[in-house]
Each structure stands twice: as structure tokens, then as C-alpha cells.
Amino acid sequence: MNGNELLKINGVRVIFEGGDASGNVTAVDDVTLAIGEGEIFGLVGESGCGKTTLAMTLLGLLDPNGKINTGSLMWSGTDLIKLSEHEMRKIRGKEIAMIFQQPQMALNPVYKVGHQMMSLLKLHHQVSTQDAERESLQLLKQVRISDASRVMGAYPDQLSGGMAQRVMLAMALSCRPKLLVADEPTASLDVTIQAQIMELLLEIRENFGMAILMVSHDLGVVARLCDKVAVMYLGRIVEIADTKELYSKPFHPYTKALLDAVPLPDPEHRASTPVLEGDLPRQTEIHGGCRFRTRCPSAFAKCEKADPTLMALEGAAHSAACWLLDKEMAEESASGSSGFIETTHERVV
Ligand SMILES: Nc1ncnc2c1ncn2[C@@H]1O[C@H](COP(=O)(O)OP(=O)(O)OP(=O)(O)O)[C@@H](O)[C@H]1O
Ligand SMILES: [Mg+2]
Known part of the structure; x- marks a missing residue:
């Protein structure tokens, strides 16, 4: 990464109307984050926490009942939220591309892979059939498909999951986007193929300088x-x-619980805090206060009263939305000490 900001998500809130039997669901709530050029940015959390909704918001692909209530998505000086569908189409695929968990679903089952790739290239680059074919073969080789000609002649259902994901990656690369949004791209693949796709993503970043927003619930994938x-x-x-x-220094009790849920091979290094219990509550079940307090082993009185926003930890580019941080800071300033809160985690990335 060269340090330049590519995308700035600013206070974005997304509401699904009628998303819950008892009303609307705020699937993304006041999210602010920035992705730098060439950076691989991980977005993690349990199922239903809003990862895909945020990804779809970036691409202007929310379901019709989803509305962006507040915020901005700054991309090269433009707020993507303000763009019309016509304007968004010039950015989607070309500047921001996406790959999904189920690659076969994103491919049209009635057309051969080659036909689909060539159509895309002809549409975006106005090239001849011959050039589109040459470029498609080259793209497939770039994603480490050795028998590119056979894959061009195959229908999507004749491809394995790993092969289909490579094809999707090749198609995503065809416009040299600046940002690739990858929503659980390895979740449906077995571990060896998963590792190959991860290597490929790293290689793509290296070769093309492309930033990646990696949506995943797999902390191992994210760490890698x-x-x-x-x-x-x-x-x-x-x-x-x-x-x-x-x-190495998780602060939020939720992050610690997620890390503790990752199986470790060495029993000596088993997690020292209990694994997170219970399911993600429905939003309508949380009435004010910190939304994690119902499952938090460290919740205290303040957590009932107000919802914490992200606060910076001392001496690091690291923020957490947790009243424990506020409490520790108050205790530190009262005792005149400083320093980071001790955690029991000793993990190597
Ligand atoms: N079209 C929709 N209508 C109503 N509610 C929706 C819709 N799409 C998503 N939601 C709700 O928004 C919340 C966030 O869902 P989202 O799919 O973004 O989560 P996620 O983190 O991607 O989960 P997973 O890990 O299972 O993919 C959930 O409560 C979900 O039920
Ligand atoms: Mg999802």
C-alpha cells in the first residue's frame, strides 16, 4: 500500500424496511472506515452482522427494500451514494469489482465461460472477437489456470468451485479495478483450494496494486x-x-471472543477466556446501551446506559468501541500511569 486513501466510508447507515417481523433492521449502523490504495482490508464478524450489506452498499447493489439513511462513500472525490444507477454502472466492474461466495451463481449457466468472458471484454473495451479471445486466455493464465482453452469451452457447471472462483477473479481483473470487494470468496472451498485462492489474491495485489475488501468470518483467512x-x-x-x-492485542471483548473461538493446535495455548455464548441478538432486543452487552463477560453499569463509539487506544492506530477503554483511561489518569491494557492473548499472525 502506498498510503493514499482510495475509499472513505463515512458514517454510513443502511436500513432494510420490513427487515424484521417487528419492524426495520439497521443492518449497517454509522460505519466509518478508510481503505488505502493497494491495501487488503478485512471485515469480520458473525453471520448477520452486516458485512455483505456494507459490501453491496459500496457497489450500489442493495436489495430494493434497503435504503442508505445517512453517510457518504467517497471515491476519487465523488460520493458514490449520490450517483444515479447509470453513473454507478461506469464504476461497478470497471473501478470497483466484486467476487462472491458462490462463483457458479454469478456465472450464466447457459453460456460457455469463454463466451461470457469475451462478451464482458467486448462490452467494456470495445475490442474485436479475436482480441477478446486472446485477452480472455491471458486473464485465465494470470489466475493460474493452465488449461485455459479447455476452461473457455466449458459451461459453468463443468467447473469445480475453485476453478469457477478463478474464472470470476479473471473476469473481475479484466477491467483492472482499483478495488476488489471479495465477499467470503473462499468459504465454499476446501482448505487446499482456499489456500491457493489466498495466494492468488496476494499475487494480484502485488502485480496490479489492487486494493481488496475481504469480507470473511474466517479469522485465519483474514490473518493470512x-x-x-x-x-x-x-x-x-x-x-x-x-x-x-x-x-496480538485485541481490546474489545467481542474481538477476544472471536479470536478465542479459533481452534488452536496446541492445548497449552487454549483460550483463557470463555468462548462467546448465545446467538447474535435481534436488533429489536437491544434497547439502548452497548449492543454487545447482552453477551459481554465484562459488561458494567455504563454499558446499559450508552452505546460506545470508536475511541482510539493510546499509542497505536487502533480503535475500539467499548466503555472498558473509557474506564481504563479514567483509572490511568487518576493513578498517573499509562500504557496498554493487558490481554491474555498471545497470537502470532
Ligand atoms: N433484503 C433484506 N431484507 C431485510 N433484511 C435483510 C436483507 N438483507 C439482509 N438483511 C438483514 O441485515 C442484517 C445483515 O445481513 P448481512 O447479510 O449483511 O450479514 P452478513 O454479516 O453478511 O452475514 P453472513 O456472514 O451470514 O453472510 C441481517 O439481520 C439480515 O437479516
Ligand atoms: Mg454475508
Whole structure:
């Protein structure tokens, strides 16, 4: 990453009308984060916390009952939220591309892979059939498909999951986007193929300088790939830091619980805090206060009263939305001491 900001998500709130039997669901709630050029940014959290909604918001692909209530999405000086569908189409695919968990679903089952790739290239680059074919073969080779000609002649259902994801990546690369949004791209693949796709993503970033927003609930994948991570809980970012910092010094009790849920091979290093209990509550069940308090082992009186926003931890590019931080800071300033709160985690990224 060269340090330049590529995308700035500013206070974005997304509401699904009628999203819950008892009313609307605020799937993304006041999210602010920035992705730098060439940066691989991880977005993690349990199922239903709003990861896909945020990804779809970036691409202007929310379901019809989804509305962006507040905020801005700044992209090269333009607020994507203010663009018409016609204007958004010039950015989607060309500047911001996306790959999904189920690659086969994104491919049209009735056309051969080659036909689909060539149509895309002809549409975006107005090239001849011959050039589109040559470019398609080259793109497939770039994503490490050795028998590119056979794959061009195959129908999507004749491809394995890993092969289909490579094809999707090749199609995403065809316009040299500046940002690739990858929503659980390896979740449906077995571990060896998963590892190959991860290597490929790293290689793509290296070769093309493309930034990646990596949506995942797999903390192992995120640790391997990402430069920075944001942890989401019930629509909110509750912690954000560089990957190494987050994994070695998690602050938020939710982040600690997520890390503790990752199986470790060495029983000597089993988690010292209990694994998170219960399911993600429905938003309508949380009435004010911190939204994690119902499952938080460290909740105290203040957590009932107000919802914390992200606060910076001392001496690091690391923020957490947790009243424990406020409490510690007050205690530190009262005792005149300083320093980071001790955690029991010793993880190597
Ligand atoms: N079209 C929709 N209408 C109503 N509610 C929706 C809609 N799409 C998503 N939601 C709700 O928004 C919340 C966030 O869902 P989202 O799919 O963004 O979560 P996620 O973090 O991607 O989960 P997963 O890990 O399972 O993919 C959930 O409560 C979900 O039920
Ligand atoms: Mg999702």
C-alpha cells in the first residue's frame, strides 16, 4: 500500500424496511472506515452482522427494500451514494469489482465461460472477437489456470468451485479495478483450494496494486491476507486496527471472543477466556446501551446506559468501541500511569 486513501466510508447507515417481523433492521449502523490504495482490508464478524450489506452498499447493489439513511462513500472525490444507477454502472466492474461466495451463481449457466468472458471484454473495451479471445486466455493464465482453452469451452457447471472462483477473479481483473470487494470468496472451498485462492489474491495485489475488501468470518483467512481489520457486531464497527496489532492485542471483548473461538493446535495455548455464548441478538432486543452487552463477560453499569463509539487506544492506530477503554483511561489518569491494557492473548499472525 502506498498510503493514499482510495475509499472513505463515512458514517454510513443502511436500513432494510420490513427487515424484521417487528419492524426495520439497521443492518449497517454509522460505519466509518478508510481503505488505502493497494491495501487488503478485512471485515469480520458473525453471520448477520452486516458485512455483505456494507459490501453491496459500496457497489450500489442493495436489495430494493434497503435504503442508505445517512453517510457518504467517497471515491476519487465523488460520493458514490449520490450517483444515479447509470453513473454507478461506469464504476461497478470497471473501478470497483466484486467476487462472491458462490462463483457458479454469478456465472450464466447457459453460456460457455469463454463466451461470457469475451462478451464482458467486448462490452467494456470495445475490442474485436479475436482480441477478446486472446485477452480472455491471458486473464485465465494470470489466475493460474493452465488449461485455459479447455476452461473457455466449458459451461459453468463443468467447473469445480475453485476453478469457477478463478474464472470470476479473471473476469473481475479484466477491467483492472482499483478495488476488489471479495465477499467470503473462499468459504465454499476446501482448505487446499482456499489456500491457493489466498495466494492468488496476494499475487494480484502485488502485480496490479489492487486494493481488496475481504469480507470473511474466517479469522485465519483474514490473518493470512489482510493489512488491516475491522470487526463488526450488529451493524457497527466495534474494533479496527492493523492485523498484527488486532490479533496480538485485541481490546474489545467481542474481538477476544472471536479470536478465542479459533481452534488452536496446541492445548497449552487454549483460550483463557470463555468462548462467546448465545446467538447474535435481534436488533429489536437491544434497547439502548452497548449492543454487545447482552453477551459481554465484562459488561458494567455504563454499558446499559450508552452505546460506545470508536475511541482510539493510546499509542497505536487502533480503535475500539467499548466503555472498558473509557474506564481504563479514567483509572490511568487518576493513578498517573499509562500504557496498554493487558490481554491474555498471545497470537502470532
Ligand atoms: N433484503 C433484506 N431484507 C431485510 N433484511 C435483510 C436483507 N438483507 C439482509 N438483511 C438483514 O441485515 C442484517 C445483515 O445481513 P448481512 O447479510 O449483511 O450479514 P452478513 O454479516 O453478511 O452475514 P453472513 O456472514 O451470514 O453472510 C441481517 O439481520 C439480515 O437479516
Ligand atoms: Mg454475508
